[in-house]
Amino acid sequence: MKIIVYDQYGPPEVLKMAGWDKPEPKENEVLVKVYASAVNPIDWKVRKGLLRMIVNNKFPKTIGADYAGVVEQTGAKHEKFQEGDEVFGMVEYIKGKAYAEYVIARPNEIYHKPESLDFEESAAIPLAALTALQALRDQPKLKKDQHVLITGSAGGVGSFAVQIAKNLGASVTAVCSTEKEDISRQLGADHIIDYKKQEVTDVNERFDIVFDTVAKYPFSKMKKLMKRKSHYVTTLPSASGYIGGLLRKLFSGKKIHTTSVKAVADDLAFLKQLADEGKLKPLIDSKYPLEQAAEAHKRSETGKARGKIILTVQ
Ligand SMILES: NC(=O)c1ccc[n+]([C@@H]2O[C@H](COP(=O)([O-])OP(=O)(O)OC[C@H]3O[C@@H](n4cnc5c(N)ncnc54)[C@H](OP(=O)(O)O)[C@@H]3O)[C@@H](O)[C@H]2O)c1
Known part of the structure:
Protein backbone atom coordinates (compact mmCIF):
# COMPACT_ATOMS: atom_id res chain seq x y z
CA MET A 1 0.00 0.00 0.00
CA LYS A 2 1.02 3.63 -0.43
CA ILE A 3 1.80 5.52 2.76
CA ILE A 4 3.42 8.86 3.61
CA VAL A 5 6.53 8.50 5.80
CA TYR A 6 9.58 10.54 6.81
CA ASP A 7 13.11 9.57 7.85
CA GLN A 8 14.03 12.69 9.84
CA TYR A 9 12.37 15.69 11.48
CA GLY A 10 12.31 18.73 9.24
CA PRO A 11 10.44 20.85 6.67
CA PRO A 12 7.43 19.60 4.65
CA GLU A 13 9.82 18.16 2.04
CA VAL A 14 10.84 15.34 4.39
CA LEU A 15 7.44 13.77 3.66
CA LYS A 16 7.65 11.09 0.97
CA MET A 17 5.53 8.31 -0.43
CA ALA A 18 6.58 4.75 0.45
CA GLY A 19 5.28 1.27 -0.35
CA TRP A 20 4.43 -0.79 2.76
CA ASP A 21 2.65 -4.08 3.37
CA LYS A 22 -1.07 -3.77 3.99
CA PRO A 23 -1.58 -4.13 7.80
CA GLU A 24 -3.55 -7.06 9.31
CA PRO A 25 -6.27 -6.25 11.87
CA LYS A 26 -5.91 -7.89 15.31
CA GLU A 27 -8.93 -9.49 17.04
CA ASN A 28 -10.81 -6.28 17.90
CA GLU A 29 -9.49 -4.10 15.11
CA VAL A 30 -10.78 -3.10 11.70
CA LEU A 31 -8.84 -2.57 8.47
CA VAL A 32 -10.15 0.50 6.66
CA LYS A 33 -9.47 1.34 3.03
CA VAL A 34 -8.90 5.08 3.31
CA TYR A 35 -10.65 7.36 0.80
CA ALA A 36 -9.63 10.65 2.41
CA SER A 37 -7.52 11.94 5.28
CA ALA A 38 -7.16 15.45 6.72
CA VAL A 39 -4.29 17.62 7.93
CA ASN A 40 -4.15 18.90 11.50
CA PRO A 41 -1.47 21.25 12.91
CA ILE A 42 -0.38 18.46 15.29
CA ASP A 43 0.79 16.51 12.20
CA TRP A 44 3.37 19.12 11.21
CA LYS A 45 4.29 19.87 14.82
CA VAL A 46 5.31 16.21 15.20
CA ARG A 47 6.99 16.25 11.74
CA LYS A 48 9.08 19.28 12.75
CA GLY A 49 10.27 17.48 15.90
CA LEU A 50 8.50 19.91 18.24
CA LEU A 51 7.12 16.99 20.25
CA ARG A 52 10.30 14.90 20.31
CA MET A 53 10.22 14.93 24.13
CA ILE A 54 6.99 12.92 24.18
CA VAL A 55 6.93 10.88 20.96
CA ASN A 56 8.86 7.78 20.01
CA ASN A 57 11.77 9.12 17.96
CA LYS A 58 12.28 6.01 15.81
CA PHE A 59 12.31 6.44 12.02
CA PRO A 60 10.79 6.03 9.53
CA LYS A 61 7.75 7.69 11.05
CA THR A 62 4.19 7.60 9.75
CA ILE A 63 1.76 10.50 10.09
CA GLY A 64 -1.90 11.59 10.15
CA ALA A 65 -4.88 11.07 12.47
CA ASP A 66 -8.09 11.59 10.48
CA TYR A 67 -9.60 9.20 7.97
CA ALA A 68 -12.81 8.27 6.19
CA GLY A 69 -13.14 5.13 4.12
CA VAL A 70 -14.63 1.67 3.78
CA VAL A 71 -14.16 -1.35 6.06
CA GLU A 72 -12.16 -3.94 4.14
CA GLN A 73 -11.54 -6.55 6.84
CA THR A 74 -12.48 -7.07 10.48
CA GLY A 75 -10.54 -8.85 13.24
CA ALA A 76 -11.77 -12.27 14.40
CA LYS A 77 -13.60 -10.91 17.48
CA HIS A 78 -14.85 -7.67 16.01
CA GLU A 79 -18.65 -7.50 15.71
CA LYS A 80 -19.59 -3.84 15.36
CA PHE A 81 -18.59 -3.26 11.73
CA GLN A 82 -18.80 -5.33 8.59
CA GLU A 83 -16.94 -5.36 5.33
CA GLY A 84 -18.23 -2.59 3.11
CA ASP A 85 -19.35 -0.25 5.95
CA GLU A 86 -18.53 3.40 5.29
CA VAL A 87 -16.72 4.77 8.34
CA PHE A 88 -14.74 7.70 9.69
CA GLY A 89 -12.48 8.14 12.67
CA MET A 90 -9.28 9.23 14.29
CA VAL A 91 -6.21 7.17 15.12
CA GLU A 92 -3.80 8.21 17.88
CA TYR A 93 -2.31 11.44 16.51
CA ILE A 94 1.08 11.07 18.20
CA LYS A 95 1.68 7.82 16.30
CA GLY A 96 -0.25 9.05 13.22
CA LYS A 97 -0.69 6.66 10.32
CA ALA A 98 -3.73 7.88 8.42
CA TYR A 99 -1.91 9.45 5.44
CA ALA A 100 -2.12 6.03 3.79
CA GLU A 101 -4.22 3.79 1.60
CA TYR A 102 -5.14 1.58 4.57
CA VAL A 103 -5.39 2.21 8.29
CA ILE A 104 -6.04 -0.02 11.30
CA ALA A 105 -8.80 1.30 13.59
CA ARG A 106 -9.38 0.24 17.20
CA PRO A 107 -12.98 0.04 18.50
CA ASN A 108 -13.15 3.53 20.01
CA GLU A 109 -11.54 5.19 17.00
CA ILE A 110 -14.20 4.49 14.40
CA TYR A 111 -17.89 5.05 13.64
CA HIS A 112 -20.25 4.96 10.67
CA LYS A 113 -19.56 8.05 8.59
CA PRO A 114 -22.29 10.69 8.11
CA GLU A 115 -24.56 9.55 5.28
CA SER A 116 -25.11 13.12 4.16
CA LEU A 117 -21.40 13.85 3.66
CA ASP A 118 -18.86 12.48 1.18
CA PHE A 119 -15.60 10.86 2.29
CA GLU A 120 -13.61 14.08 2.07
CA GLU A 121 -16.07 16.04 4.21
CA SER A 122 -16.27 13.14 6.66
CA ALA A 123 -12.47 12.97 6.98
CA ALA A 124 -12.49 16.68 7.91
CA ILE A 125 -14.47 16.02 11.07
CA PRO A 126 -12.80 13.68 13.60
CA LEU A 127 -9.82 15.34 15.31
CA ALA A 128 -10.95 18.96 14.96
CA ALA A 129 -14.64 18.43 15.75
CA LEU A 130 -13.93 16.02 18.63
CA THR A 131 -11.61 18.69 20.06
CA ALA A 132 -14.31 21.35 19.76
CA LEU A 133 -17.02 19.12 21.25
CA GLN A 134 -14.93 17.84 24.16
CA ALA A 135 -13.49 21.30 24.91
CA LEU A 136 -16.92 22.95 25.16
CA ARG A 137 -18.86 20.12 26.74
CA ASP A 138 -16.64 18.17 29.12
CA THR A 259 -8.17 20.22 26.31
CA SER A 260 -6.57 17.05 24.98
CA VAL A 261 -8.63 15.39 22.28
CA LYS A 262 -9.58 11.73 22.68
CA ALA A 263 -11.06 9.27 20.20
CA VAL A 264 -14.52 8.41 21.58
CA ALA A 265 -16.91 6.41 19.40
CA ASP A 266 -19.99 7.90 21.12
CA ASP A 267 -18.72 11.39 20.31
CA LEU A 268 -18.17 10.39 16.67
CA ALA A 269 -21.77 9.10 16.69
CA PHE A 270 -22.98 12.45 18.06
CA LEU A 271 -21.06 14.36 15.36
CA LYS A 272 -22.44 12.04 12.65
CA GLN A 273 -25.96 12.73 13.91
CA LEU A 274 -25.42 16.50 13.88
CA ALA A 275 -24.05 16.27 10.33
CA ASP A 276 -26.93 14.10 9.12
CA GLU A 277 -29.44 16.52 10.67
CA GLY A 278 -27.78 19.32 8.68
CA LYS A 279 -26.49 20.99 11.85
CA LEU A 280 -22.76 20.44 11.27
CA LYS A 281 -21.08 21.14 7.95
CA PRO A 282 -17.30 20.85 7.60
CA LEU A 283 -15.64 23.93 6.18
CA ILE A 284 -13.14 22.76 3.54
CA ASP A 285 -10.20 25.02 2.75
CA SER A 286 -8.49 22.93 0.06
CA LYS A 287 -7.84 19.41 -1.20
CA TYR A 288 -4.54 17.78 -2.18
CA PRO A 289 -3.81 14.29 -3.51
CA LEU A 290 -2.00 12.09 -0.97
CA GLU A 291 1.31 12.40 -2.81
CA GLN A 292 1.17 16.19 -2.28
CA ALA A 293 1.08 15.90 1.52
CA ALA A 294 4.06 18.30 1.72
CA GLU A 295 2.07 21.01 -0.11
CA ALA A 296 -0.88 20.41 2.21
CA HIS A 297 1.41 20.86 5.21
CA LYS A 298 2.75 24.13 3.77
CA ARG A 299 -0.81 25.41 3.51
CA SER A 300 -1.62 24.37 7.09
CA GLU A 301 1.56 25.96 8.43
CA THR A 302 0.47 29.37 7.15
CA GLY A 303 -2.13 29.31 9.96
CA LYS A 304 -4.50 30.96 7.48
CA ALA A 305 -6.57 28.00 6.25
CA ARG A 306 -10.36 28.43 6.16
CA GLY A 307 -11.40 25.24 7.89
CA LYS A 308 -9.88 21.90 6.97
CA ILE A 309 -7.24 20.77 4.48
CA ILE A 310 -8.05 17.40 2.90
CA LEU A 311 -5.83 14.68 1.46
CA THR A 312 -7.64 12.64 -1.16
CA VAL A 313 -6.42 9.07 -1.14
CA GLN A 314 -8.58 6.90 -3.41
N1 LIG B 1 -4.90 19.98 22.52
C1 LIG B 1 -5.55 19.34 21.57
O1 LIG B 1 -6.11 18.25 21.78
C2 LIG B 1 -5.64 20.00 20.22
C3 LIG B 1 -6.54 19.49 19.27
C4 LIG B 1 -6.67 20.15 18.05
C5 LIG B 1 -5.88 21.27 17.78
N2 LIG B 1 -4.98 21.70 18.69
C6 LIG B 1 -4.17 22.91 18.43
O2 LIG B 1 -5.08 24.01 18.33
C7 LIG B 1 -4.58 24.98 17.41
C8 LIG B 1 -5.67 25.30 16.38
O3 LIG B 1 -5.90 24.16 15.59
P1 LIG B 1 -6.69 24.30 14.20
O4 LIG B 1 -6.78 22.96 13.61
O5 LIG B 1 -7.94 25.07 14.44
O6 LIG B 1 -5.66 25.23 13.38
P2 LIG B 1 -5.93 26.04 12.02
O7 LIG B 1 -6.95 25.35 11.21
O8 LIG B 1 -4.60 26.31 11.44
O9 LIG B 1 -6.60 27.42 12.50
C9 LIG B 1 -5.83 28.39 13.13
C10 LIG B 1 -6.67 29.68 13.25
O10 LIG B 1 -5.90 30.62 13.97
C11 LIG B 1 -6.23 31.91 13.49
N3 LIG B 1 -5.10 32.82 13.73
C12 LIG B 1 -3.84 32.68 13.22
N4 LIG B 1 -3.10 33.70 13.67
C13 LIG B 1 -3.88 34.45 14.48
C14 LIG B 1 -3.67 35.62 15.28
N5 LIG B 1 -2.49 36.23 15.30
N6 LIG B 1 -4.71 36.10 16.00
C15 LIG B 1 -5.91 35.47 15.99
N7 LIG B 1 -6.17 34.38 15.25
C16 LIG B 1 -5.16 33.88 14.52
C17 LIG B 1 -6.49 31.75 12.02
O11 LIG B 1 -7.53 32.64 11.63
P3 LIG B 1 -7.25 34.01 10.85
O12 LIG B 1 -6.83 33.64 9.45
O13 LIG B 1 -8.55 34.70 10.93
O14 LIG B 1 -6.12 34.69 11.55
C18 LIG B 1 -7.00 30.31 11.92
O15 LIG B 1 -8.40 30.31 11.74
C19 LIG B 1 -3.32 24.36 16.79
O16 LIG B 1 -2.21 24.89 17.43
C20 LIG B 1 -3.47 22.87 17.08
O17 LIG B 1 -2.24 22.19 17.17
C21 LIG B 1 -4.84 21.09 19.90
Whole structure:
Protein backbone atom coordinates (compact mmCIF):
# COMPACT_ATOMS: atom_id res chain seq x y z
CA MET A 1 0.00 0.00 0.00
CA LYS A 2 1.02 3.63 -0.43
CA ILE A 3 1.80 5.52 2.76
CA ILE A 4 3.42 8.86 3.61
CA VAL A 5 6.53 8.50 5.80
CA TYR A 6 9.58 10.54 6.81
CA ASP A 7 13.11 9.57 7.85
CA GLN A 8 14.03 12.69 9.84
CA TYR A 9 12.37 15.69 11.48
CA GLY A 10 12.31 18.73 9.24
CA PRO A 11 10.44 20.85 6.67
CA PRO A 12 7.43 19.60 4.65
CA GLU A 13 9.82 18.16 2.04
CA VAL A 14 10.84 15.34 4.39
CA LEU A 15 7.44 13.77 3.66
CA LYS A 16 7.65 11.09 0.97
CA MET A 17 5.53 8.31 -0.43
CA ALA A 18 6.58 4.75 0.45
CA GLY A 19 5.28 1.27 -0.35
CA TRP A 20 4.43 -0.79 2.76
CA ASP A 21 2.65 -4.08 3.37
CA LYS A 22 -1.07 -3.77 3.99
CA PRO A 23 -1.58 -4.13 7.80
CA GLU A 24 -3.55 -7.06 9.31
CA PRO A 25 -6.27 -6.25 11.87
CA LYS A 26 -5.91 -7.89 15.31
CA GLU A 27 -8.93 -9.49 17.04
CA ASN A 28 -10.81 -6.28 17.90
CA GLU A 29 -9.49 -4.10 15.11
CA VAL A 30 -10.78 -3.10 11.70
CA LEU A 31 -8.84 -2.57 8.47
CA VAL A 32 -10.15 0.50 6.66
CA LYS A 33 -9.47 1.34 3.03
CA VAL A 34 -8.90 5.08 3.31
CA TYR A 35 -10.65 7.36 0.80
CA ALA A 36 -9.63 10.65 2.41
CA SER A 37 -7.52 11.94 5.28
CA ALA A 38 -7.16 15.45 6.72
CA VAL A 39 -4.29 17.62 7.93
CA ASN A 40 -4.15 18.90 11.50
CA PRO A 41 -1.47 21.25 12.91
CA ILE A 42 -0.38 18.46 15.29
CA ASP A 43 0.79 16.51 12.20
CA TRP A 44 3.37 19.12 11.21
CA LYS A 45 4.29 19.87 14.82
CA VAL A 46 5.31 16.21 15.20
CA ARG A 47 6.99 16.25 11.74
CA LYS A 48 9.08 19.28 12.75
CA GLY A 49 10.27 17.48 15.90
CA LEU A 50 8.50 19.91 18.24
CA LEU A 51 7.12 16.99 20.25
CA ARG A 52 10.30 14.90 20.31
CA MET A 53 10.22 14.93 24.13
CA ILE A 54 6.99 12.92 24.18
CA VAL A 55 6.93 10.88 20.96
CA ASN A 56 8.86 7.78 20.01
CA ASN A 57 11.77 9.12 17.96
CA LYS A 58 12.28 6.01 15.81
CA PHE A 59 12.31 6.44 12.02
CA PRO A 60 10.79 6.03 9.53
CA LYS A 61 7.75 7.69 11.05
CA THR A 62 4.19 7.60 9.75
CA ILE A 63 1.76 10.50 10.09
CA GLY A 64 -1.90 11.59 10.15
CA ALA A 65 -4.88 11.07 12.47
CA ASP A 66 -8.09 11.59 10.48
CA TYR A 67 -9.60 9.20 7.97
CA ALA A 68 -12.81 8.27 6.19
CA GLY A 69 -13.14 5.13 4.12
CA VAL A 70 -14.63 1.67 3.78
CA VAL A 71 -14.16 -1.35 6.06
CA GLU A 72 -12.16 -3.94 4.14
CA GLN A 73 -11.54 -6.55 6.84
CA THR A 74 -12.48 -7.07 10.48
CA GLY A 75 -10.54 -8.85 13.24
CA ALA A 76 -11.77 -12.27 14.40
CA LYS A 77 -13.60 -10.91 17.48
CA HIS A 78 -14.85 -7.67 16.01
CA GLU A 79 -18.65 -7.50 15.71
CA LYS A 80 -19.59 -3.84 15.36
CA PHE A 81 -18.59 -3.26 11.73
CA GLN A 82 -18.80 -5.33 8.59
CA GLU A 83 -16.94 -5.36 5.33
CA GLY A 84 -18.23 -2.59 3.11
CA ASP A 85 -19.35 -0.25 5.95
CA GLU A 86 -18.53 3.40 5.29
CA VAL A 87 -16.72 4.77 8.34
CA PHE A 88 -14.74 7.70 9.69
CA GLY A 89 -12.48 8.14 12.67
CA MET A 90 -9.28 9.23 14.29
CA VAL A 91 -6.21 7.17 15.12
CA GLU A 92 -3.80 8.21 17.88
CA TYR A 93 -2.31 11.44 16.51
CA ILE A 94 1.08 11.07 18.20
CA LYS A 95 1.68 7.82 16.30
CA GLY A 96 -0.25 9.05 13.22
CA LYS A 97 -0.69 6.66 10.32
CA ALA A 98 -3.73 7.88 8.42
CA TYR A 99 -1.91 9.45 5.44
CA ALA A 100 -2.12 6.03 3.79
CA GLU A 101 -4.22 3.79 1.60
CA TYR A 102 -5.14 1.58 4.57
CA VAL A 103 -5.39 2.21 8.29
CA ILE A 104 -6.04 -0.02 11.30
CA ALA A 105 -8.80 1.30 13.59
CA ARG A 106 -9.38 0.24 17.20
CA PRO A 107 -12.98 0.04 18.50
CA ASN A 108 -13.15 3.53 20.01
CA GLU A 109 -11.54 5.19 17.00
CA ILE A 110 -14.20 4.49 14.40
CA TYR A 111 -17.89 5.05 13.64
CA HIS A 112 -20.25 4.96 10.67
CA LYS A 113 -19.56 8.05 8.59
CA PRO A 114 -22.29 10.69 8.11
CA GLU A 115 -24.56 9.55 5.28
CA SER A 116 -25.11 13.12 4.16
CA LEU A 117 -21.40 13.85 3.66
CA ASP A 118 -18.86 12.48 1.18
CA PHE A 119 -15.60 10.86 2.29
CA GLU A 120 -13.61 14.08 2.07
CA GLU A 121 -16.07 16.04 4.21
CA SER A 122 -16.27 13.14 6.66
CA ALA A 123 -12.47 12.97 6.98
CA ALA A 124 -12.49 16.68 7.91
CA ILE A 125 -14.47 16.02 11.07
CA PRO A 126 -12.80 13.68 13.60
CA LEU A 127 -9.82 15.34 15.31
CA ALA A 128 -10.95 18.96 14.96
CA ALA A 129 -14.64 18.43 15.75
CA LEU A 130 -13.93 16.02 18.63
CA THR A 131 -11.61 18.69 20.06
CA ALA A 132 -14.31 21.35 19.76
CA LEU A 133 -17.02 19.12 21.25
CA GLN A 134 -14.93 17.84 24.16
CA ALA A 135 -13.49 21.30 24.91
CA LEU A 136 -16.92 22.95 25.16
CA ARG A 137 -18.86 20.12 26.74
CA ASP A 138 -16.64 18.17 29.12
CA GLN A 139 -15.19 20.64 31.61
CA PRO A 140 -17.00 23.95 31.07
CA LYS A 141 -20.23 22.03 30.42
CA LEU A 142 -21.56 24.61 27.98
CA LYS A 143 -25.26 25.28 28.58
CA LYS A 144 -28.08 26.84 26.62
CA ASP A 145 -28.07 30.66 26.60
CA GLN A 146 -24.47 30.94 27.82
CA HIS A 147 -22.19 33.35 26.03
CA VAL A 148 -19.04 31.85 24.54
CA LEU A 149 -16.07 33.57 22.90
CA ILE A 150 -14.23 31.47 20.29
CA THR A 151 -10.85 32.54 18.88
CA GLY A 152 -9.71 31.17 15.51
CA SER A 153 -13.39 30.85 14.59
CA ALA A 154 -12.78 29.90 10.95
CA GLY A 155 -9.87 27.51 11.58
CA GLY A 156 -10.16 23.73 11.78
CA VAL A 157 -11.22 23.53 15.43
CA GLY A 158 -12.91 26.95 15.58
CA SER A 159 -15.19 26.33 12.59
CA PHE A 160 -16.60 23.25 14.34
CA ALA A 161 -16.66 24.96 17.73
CA VAL A 162 -18.89 27.78 16.43
CA GLN A 163 -21.38 25.28 14.98
CA ILE A 164 -21.35 22.99 18.04
CA ALA A 165 -21.77 25.90 20.46
CA LYS A 166 -24.75 27.15 18.44
CA ASN A 167 -26.23 23.64 18.46
CA LEU A 168 -25.89 23.53 22.24
CA GLY A 169 -27.90 26.77 22.39
CA ALA A 170 -25.12 29.24 23.17
CA SER A 171 -24.62 32.76 21.94
CA VAL A 172 -21.30 32.88 20.07
CA THR A 173 -18.82 35.72 19.68
CA ALA A 174 -16.22 34.76 17.08
CA VAL A 175 -12.71 36.21 16.87
CA CYS A 176 -11.16 36.17 13.39
CA SER A 177 -9.38 38.26 10.75
CA THR A 178 -11.30 40.62 8.44
CA GLU A 179 -11.12 38.05 5.61
CA LYS A 180 -12.95 35.46 7.72
CA GLU A 181 -15.75 37.61 9.09
CA ASP A 182 -18.29 36.46 6.47
CA ILE A 183 -17.53 32.78 6.86
CA SER A 184 -17.67 33.03 10.67
CA ARG A 185 -21.15 34.55 10.37
CA GLN A 186 -22.20 31.79 7.95
CA LEU A 187 -21.02 29.21 10.48
CA GLY A 188 -23.48 30.75 12.93
CA ALA A 189 -21.56 33.33 14.96
CA ASP A 190 -23.84 35.97 16.50
CA HIS A 191 -21.13 38.58 16.99
CA ILE A 192 -17.71 39.06 15.41
CA ILE A 193 -14.53 40.59 16.76
CA ASP A 194 -12.15 41.38 13.90
CA TYR A 195 -8.79 41.13 15.62
CA LYS A 196 -7.18 43.23 12.91
CA LYS A 197 -9.38 46.19 13.91
CA GLN A 198 -9.72 45.63 17.64
CA GLU A 199 -7.62 43.83 20.23
CA VAL A 200 -9.78 41.09 21.70
CA THR A 201 -8.46 41.95 25.16
CA ASP A 202 -9.88 45.49 24.76
CA VAL A 203 -13.45 44.21 24.37
CA ASN A 204 -15.69 45.45 27.13
CA GLU A 205 -17.70 42.25 27.55
CA ARG A 206 -17.61 39.21 29.83
CA PHE A 207 -18.17 35.59 28.75
CA ASP A 208 -19.21 32.35 30.45
CA ILE A 209 -16.68 30.42 28.37
CA VAL A 210 -13.61 31.60 26.46
CA PHE A 211 -12.49 28.88 24.02
CA ASP A 212 -9.06 29.91 22.82
CA THR A 213 -7.72 27.90 19.84
CA VAL A 214 -5.05 30.50 19.05
CA ALA A 215 -3.52 31.41 22.44
CA LYS A 216 -2.12 34.67 21.07
CA TYR A 217 -2.34 36.11 24.59
CA PRO A 218 -1.58 34.43 27.92
CA PHE A 219 -4.41 33.64 30.31
CA SER A 220 -3.36 36.61 32.45
CA LYS A 221 -4.63 38.90 29.64
CA MET A 222 -7.61 36.79 28.52
CA LYS A 223 -9.06 36.48 32.02
CA LYS A 224 -10.45 40.03 31.86
CA LEU A 225 -12.92 38.68 29.27
CA MET A 226 -14.33 36.22 31.79
CA LYS A 227 -17.31 36.49 34.11
CA ARG A 228 -16.66 35.96 37.82
CA LYS A 229 -17.64 32.28 37.55
CA SER A 230 -16.52 31.11 34.14
CA HIS A 231 -14.18 28.87 32.16
CA TYR A 232 -11.18 29.44 29.92
CA VAL A 233 -10.41 26.43 27.68
CA THR A 234 -7.42 26.30 25.38
CA THR A 235 -6.12 23.76 22.87
CA LEU A 236 -2.54 24.88 23.51
CA PRO A 237 -0.96 23.73 26.76
CA SER A 238 1.73 25.77 28.46
CA ALA A 239 3.50 24.99 31.70
CA SER A 240 2.70 28.35 33.26
CA GLY A 241 -0.93 28.01 32.24
CA TYR A 242 -1.04 24.57 33.81
CA ILE A 243 0.41 25.57 37.15
CA GLY A 244 -1.66 28.76 37.17
CA GLY A 245 -4.69 26.65 36.28
CA LEU A 246 -4.18 24.38 39.26
CA LEU A 247 -3.97 27.37 41.60
CA ARG A 248 -7.02 29.00 40.06
CA LYS A 249 -8.99 25.75 40.41
CA LEU A 250 -8.34 26.00 44.13
CA PHE A 251 -8.80 29.72 44.70
CA SER A 252 -10.96 31.28 41.99
CA GLY A 253 -14.30 31.08 40.21
CA LYS A 254 -12.41 31.44 36.93
CA LYS A 255 -11.42 27.95 35.82
CA ILE A 256 -8.70 27.21 33.28
CA HIS A 257 -8.57 23.99 31.26
CA THR A 258 -6.31 22.58 28.56
CA THR A 259 -8.17 20.22 26.31
CA SER A 260 -6.57 17.05 24.98
CA VAL A 261 -8.63 15.39 22.28
CA LYS A 262 -9.58 11.73 22.68
CA ALA A 263 -11.06 9.27 20.20
CA VAL A 264 -14.52 8.41 21.58
CA ALA A 265 -16.91 6.41 19.40
CA ASP A 266 -19.99 7.90 21.12
CA ASP A 267 -18.72 11.39 20.31
CA LEU A 268 -18.17 10.39 16.67
CA ALA A 269 -21.77 9.10 16.69
CA PHE A 270 -22.98 12.45 18.06
CA LEU A 271 -21.06 14.36 15.36
CA LYS A 272 -22.44 12.04 12.65
CA GLN A 273 -25.96 12.73 13.91
CA LEU A 274 -25.42 16.50 13.88
CA ALA A 275 -24.05 16.27 10.33
CA ASP A 276 -26.93 14.10 9.12
CA GLU A 277 -29.44 16.52 10.67
CA GLY A 278 -27.78 19.32 8.68
CA LYS A 279 -26.49 20.99 11.85
CA LEU A 280 -22.76 20.44 11.27
CA LYS A 281 -21.08 21.14 7.95
CA PRO A 282 -17.30 20.85 7.60
CA LEU A 283 -15.64 23.93 6.18
CA ILE A 284 -13.14 22.76 3.54
CA ASP A 285 -10.20 25.02 2.75
CA SER A 286 -8.49 22.93 0.06
CA LYS A 287 -7.84 19.41 -1.20
CA TYR A 288 -4.54 17.78 -2.18
CA PRO A 289 -3.81 14.29 -3.51
CA LEU A 290 -2.00 12.09 -0.97
CA GLU A 291 1.31 12.40 -2.81
CA GLN A 292 1.17 16.19 -2.28
CA ALA A 293 1.08 15.90 1.52
CA ALA A 294 4.06 18.30 1.72
CA GLU A 295 2.07 21.01 -0.11
CA ALA A 296 -0.88 20.41 2.21
CA HIS A 297 1.41 20.86 5.21
CA LYS A 298 2.75 24.13 3.77
CA ARG A 299 -0.81 25.41 3.51
CA SER A 300 -1.62 24.37 7.09
CA GLU A 301 1.56 25.96 8.43
CA THR A 302 0.47 29.37 7.15
CA GLY A 303 -2.13 29.31 9.96
CA LYS A 304 -4.50 30.96 7.48
CA ALA A 305 -6.57 28.00 6.25
CA ARG A 306 -10.36 28.43 6.16
CA GLY A 307 -11.40 25.24 7.89
CA LYS A 308 -9.88 21.90 6.97
CA ILE A 309 -7.24 20.77 4.48
CA ILE A 310 -8.05 17.40 2.90
CA LEU A 311 -5.83 14.68 1.46
CA THR A 312 -7.64 12.64 -1.16
CA VAL A 313 -6.42 9.07 -1.14
CA GLN A 314 -8.58 6.90 -3.41
N1 LIG B 1 -4.90 19.98 22.52
C1 LIG B 1 -5.55 19.34 21.57
O1 LIG B 1 -6.11 18.25 21.78
C2 LIG B 1 -5.64 20.00 20.22
C3 LIG B 1 -6.54 19.49 19.27
C4 LIG B 1 -6.67 20.15 18.05
C5 LIG B 1 -5.88 21.27 17.78
N2 LIG B 1 -4.98 21.70 18.69
C6 LIG B 1 -4.17 22.91 18.43
O2 LIG B 1 -5.08 24.01 18.33
C7 LIG B 1 -4.58 24.98 17.41
C8 LIG B 1 -5.67 25.30 16.38
O3 LIG B 1 -5.90 24.16 15.59
P1 LIG B 1 -6.69 24.30 14.20
O4 LIG B 1 -6.78 22.96 13.61
O5 LIG B 1 -7.94 25.07 14.44
O6 LIG B 1 -5.66 25.23 13.38
P2 LIG B 1 -5.93 26.04 12.02
O7 LIG B 1 -6.95 25.35 11.21
O8 LIG B 1 -4.60 26.31 11.44
O9 LIG B 1 -6.60 27.42 12.50
C9 LIG B 1 -5.83 28.39 13.13
C10 LIG B 1 -6.67 29.68 13.25
O10 LIG B 1 -5.90 30.62 13.97
C11 LIG B 1 -6.23 31.91 13.49
N3 LIG B 1 -5.10 32.82 13.73
C12 LIG B 1 -3.84 32.68 13.22
N4 LIG B 1 -3.10 33.70 13.67
C13 LIG B 1 -3.88 34.45 14.48
C14 LIG B 1 -3.67 35.62 15.28
N5 LIG B 1 -2.49 36.23 15.30
N6 LIG B 1 -4.71 36.10 16.00
C15 LIG B 1 -5.91 35.47 15.99
N7 LIG B 1 -6.17 34.38 15.25
C16 LIG B 1 -5.16 33.88 14.52
C17 LIG B 1 -6.49 31.75 12.02
O11 LIG B 1 -7.53 32.64 11.63
P3 LIG B 1 -7.25 34.01 10.85
O12 LIG B 1 -6.83 33.64 9.45
O13 LIG B 1 -8.55 34.70 10.93
O14 LIG B 1 -6.12 34.69 11.55
C18 LIG B 1 -7.00 30.31 11.92
O15 LIG B 1 -8.40 30.31 11.74
C19 LIG B 1 -3.32 24.36 16.79
O16 LIG B 1 -2.21 24.89 17.43
C20 LIG B 1 -3.47 22.87 17.08
O17 LIG B 1 -2.24 22.19 17.17
C21 LIG B 1 -4.84 21.09 19.90
